[in-house]
Amino acid sequence: MTERLVLGICGSLRRGSYNAALLRLVSRVGPGLTVAGGDLAGRLPLFNPDVEGDEHRWPDSVHAFRHLAARASGLVIATPEYAHGPAGVTKNAIDWLVGSGGLVGRPTLLMSASPGQAGGMRAHAPLMPTLTLLGAVLVDCVVVSRAGSRVDAQGEYEDPAVVERMRLAVAELEAALSYADRRSGGLSLPGSG
Numbered sequence: 146m147t148e149r150l151v152l153g154i155c156g157s158l159r160r161g162s163y164n165a166a167l168l169r170l171v172s173r174v175g176p177g178l179t180v181a182g183g184d185l186a187g188r189l190p191l192f193n194p195d196v197e198g199d200e201h202r203w204p205d206s207v208h209a210f211r212h213l214a215a216r217a218s219g220l221v222i223a224t225p226e227y228a229h230g231p232a233g234v235t236k237n238a239i240d241w242l243v244g245s246g247g248l249v250g251r252p253t254l255l256m257s258a259s260p261g262q263a264g265g266m267r268a269h270a271p272l273m274p275t276l277t278l279l280g281a282v283l284v285d286c287v288v289v290s291r292a293g294s295r296v297d298a299q300g301e302y303e304d305p306a307v308v309e310r311m312r313l314a315v316a317e318l319e320a321a322l323s324y325a326d327r328r329s330g331g332l333s334l335p336g337s338g
């Protein structure tokens with residue numbers, strides 16, 4: 146099985162975060178995926194182009210995040226919805242990737258979880274133009290509503306509907322990652338001559 150490194154961005158700093166649990170679920174249902182860096186987004190400083198422009202001023206968290214982004218084949222974002230928009234932590238992490246070119250062609254899953262009925266889905270739309278601009282390839286969006294009722298005592302998703310939905314999303318991600326591999330290997334598309 147091909148092991149693939151995927152950059153994780155968790156937009157929540159909350160202990161017991163339902164969004165952090167979504168990233169863990171990706172690893173659980175996708176044994177061929179290594180999701181790394183999920184906790185880094187919350188340790189990044191507020192984005193500052195002056196600091197970004199001078200690598201000597203990068204704190205360790207930025208080095209680690211940019212290094213992972215450069216090596217990762219894909220991206221998985223799990224973001225809370227705050228006041229009908231994405232968490233600032235999520236957007237801040239993405240801002241740290243703008244200058245890296247690291248998202249071009251990267252298959253991406255966008256996810257949210259919330260105790261509410263909408264599952265945080267209103268956090269997605271504002272991020273889509275940004276991800277598109279950066280060249281990320283959005284393969285699926287996962288929304289988990291009433292998240293508190295879907296986790297077990299350890300805070301892990303055991304609800305069969307959530308686990309099955311994630312299996313589908315991860316299968317899409319893995320297919321897109323393997324397509325991206327073949328494309329970068331210069332193989333022609335079926336039927337393209």
Ligand SMILES: Cc1cc2nc3c(=O)[nH]c(=O)nc-3n(C[C@H](O)[C@H](O)[C@H](O)COP(=O)(O)O)c2cc1C
Nearest residue numbers: 157159162163164165225226227228229259261265
């Ligand atoms: C200031 C604040 C604003 C929030 N706004 C929304 C919202 O607009 N829509 C929503 O579904 N949930 C909202 N919530 C609830 C969060 O979705 C909920 O706290 C969720 O569990 C956060 O994600 P986490 O579990 O990963 O920390 C808000 C929570 C806070 C603290």
